[in-house]
Amino acid sequence: MEIRETVSISHSSVMESASHRRARRRREFLIEGALLLAALVSVAATITILFVLVFESVGFFETVPLLDFLTDTLWTPLFDDPHYGILPLLAGTIVTSVVGLVVAIPVGTVSAVYLSEFASARLREIIKPVLEMLGAVPTVVYGYFALLVVTPALQWIWPELPGFNMLGPGVVIGIMILPLVISLSEDAMRAVPMMLREGSYAMGATRLQTAWRVVVPAATSGIVAAYVLGISRAVGETMVVAIAAGQNPNLTWNPMEPAATITAYIVQVALGDLPHGSIGYQSIFAAGLVLAVMTFAFNIVGHLMRKRFREVY
Amino acid sequence: MIRRRKIAEALFKLLSLSALALAIGTLVLLFGALMVDGLGRLDWQFLTSFPSRRASQAGILPAMVGSTLVMLVTACVGIPIGVAAGIYLEEYARRTWLTELIEVTVTNLAGVPSIIFGLLALGLFVYTLGLGPSILTAGLTLALLILPVVIVTTREAIRAIPVHIREAAFALGATKWQTVSDHVLPYSAAGILTGVILALSRAIGETAPIVTIGALTFIAFLPPAPVTSQPPYVSFEWLMSPFTVVPIQMFAWVSRPGEDFAANAAAAGLLLVGMTLVMNGLAIYVRYRMRKRVSW
Structure with a gap:
């Protein structure tokens, strides 16, 4: 008698917690996702740094030949006679x-x-x-x-x-x-x-x-x-x-x-x-x-x- | 022979003590120079005045307000993201290529010169997102800058929590997040706090990235107040306001010829060093308290 009662109680509590557990699992999943997103910010920052630097530099190297940039001995980008040697x-x-x-x-x-x-x-x-x-x-x-x-x-x-x-x-x-x-x-x-x-x-x-x-x-x-x-x-x-x-x-x-x-x-x-x-x-x-x-x-x-x-x- | 070796040892000790004395001496000289030049300028008038063309009337009020507001943005953005990322890497991440990638980028970001963050912010926040050289832009830039520090110290603090604490929580049926939020985080809070304070103390003295995004060096007004008299009583207009911060104000004064402006620069330097030292002292104190309390 007693045994049956415990079984039925535990049974009903399992039934009850099924939806509960699903909600809980969803919440856990969402939290893990949010934490992952935060961790990905550093990846995004690194990629964005590279992208910004390369993107603006491409515009620069359309005007200035790479060879001039590396070999010219003058750096006067803001002068009337600009030189772009690094x-x-x-x-x-x-x-x-x-x-x-x-x-x-x-x-x-x-x-x-x-x-x-x-x-x-x-x-x-x-x-x-x-x-x-x-x-x-x-x-x-x-x-x-x-x-x-x-x-x-x-x-x-x-x-x-x-x-x-x-x-x-x-x-x-x-x-x-x-x-x-x-x-x-x-x-x-x-x-x-x-x-x-x-x-x-x-x-x-x-x-x-x-x-x-x-x-x-x-x-x-x-x-x-x-x-x-x-x-x-x-x-x-x-x-x-x-x-x-x-x-x-x-x-x-x-x-x-x-x-x-x-x-x-x-x-x-x-x-x-x-x-x-x-x-x-x-x-x-x-x-x-x-x-x-x-x-x-x-x-x-x-x-x-x-x-x-x-x-x- | 033995005597010669003893002499060599004594000489080395002398040499290394003088090397260390160089470090200590520099610190003393630095404070001394700031005190001698700046202490006389550091009065109420200096703290509550706007910059001026006349050095003796110039003050640092807008820069102090700017620094405070920028730090507010940095803290609100950088700390949650950094702590969350640290929790993820320490408690959730499995050994995958993605985790590897995240860890490599965190290490890498920690070594990137701060001025590169300024270029990132100039290209991304100022122009692509159209935020302009505003308090928001500066706050976000410094948030990215302190991210690696916050992540690394959060991870260290979390790693110091023994596994059996987590096992006990799991054994009682707690989920992962319950374990983390109810046990791991509270127990590592002091360690995380130490790292956060150190990160903010670094951010408050950063100059190069803020110069790069185009912060002004001469500001004669304050950003709009965050509290208004009409409903809804709070305003976020200050986020988009032009600004200056203490290190930039100091840079502007150092760059001007004349002893009067050098005195202003020294006074601003004293404020800056004072703020970073107070924050560092606070961090050391928190760390000390934590060490005393811990008993697993």
Whole structure:
């Protein structure tokens, strides 16, 4: 009797919940769909970036032959006698980035080795937030710093240095990418198994010898990945160079001279009032395409190398 | 021999400490320079005035209002989409090519220079969708910019929730969404909040993409108020209003010759750095609180 009752109750509750369950399943399906849509926004954004850059650049390359773009040594799109050679802007981008790397790579590597192999936990607790703060300062503030603090300081050493130059912003870019370089290469070094260090100590090596001859070589791909991602950041840096490196395209490899970078050119044009669809308007997309291709390439190489160091251990 | 090695070690420590001192020294110098140049300008008049051709009368009011409104749009758009995408990737996604594609694009977007987002916005929002250089355009642009940060931190926060919490929910008959909304999300809320604050603190200092969409550098009016006296009492006209933001105001002042404008720039810089540091401090505090409370 009792058993039958329970059976009938559970039976009716199954009947009741069938429509209930269907509604619930539909709701679950809709929610999953909505979440998927949100996740697809990043795919859409990537595709749209490529599409916008390529679409406007196609218009640009209908007027400007690709060969001129790559070989002409003048960039004067807004002059009466326009030249569209990307080389001067590219040189500016490369020089400022190289100056940045000359600062960031030695300082970053030494700091990372120290933090990973020597520093006490307490010192690391102090340094980490400082580096985070250094990474959080808005780039426009770094631009101010490059123009009004670093360049005057450098002029004190080299009085002939012009007010706009690539050296000051380059140094500031180096300091800006320092937190990224340090934290990524420290991650790589901390991923090196303790065994390797212990083996080295057992052979009588000092901490310093172990750090440079065992840990750093074992973490090479991760450290190089840190450099590459740092380069990518330096190449795309905009406000520091737009403020402190000057606005005139200048084909030179001398960091003491002023020169515009690809990013500074885009800012300069955007500040003016160029009509939509004009060649000047299209030229910032062509310049942006060059920048995007460069950073994509660096990012891909960097992430492949980071993956590699993760797989080894 | 041993002495030489000890000396080498001591030298290396000295070298690396001076490398770290460079980082700390820069930060100190940066704050010092901003303080010396800008602290004198940072008064009530500066905060409540419109920009002016005369540096001593110029203020930052429209830029502060602009930054606030742009951040509002960015938060309303970027946070839900980013958190939803993070939930999808962590809780729902199966290992398919589509998931791979989404993950690759998120990583890639995180590395795209911010000025490229500006070009995207110029081509898509300003001209193709016809939104113009408005607060809405800027907010959407920065929302896309912070998307990878929000997604990555949401995923990390969700991943830290042990599987047995979900298994317990499933065992009691909860559906996937019930499990996520009643358990996974509340438990990871602090971690997500940390990421969201950090993302917004990055967005508030972004200059390049907003310059690229054509924001004005000299604005002598405020956007229409969001609250009106006639029904329906709320107005969204401000979304389409021209605007400027604090970093752009600072950029405009840095670009002008003369020490007076440099002082204005430094004062704006102090505000900016102050806002990002407060937000970062808040994020660190939330993270700290969360670490103390967690006990699985």
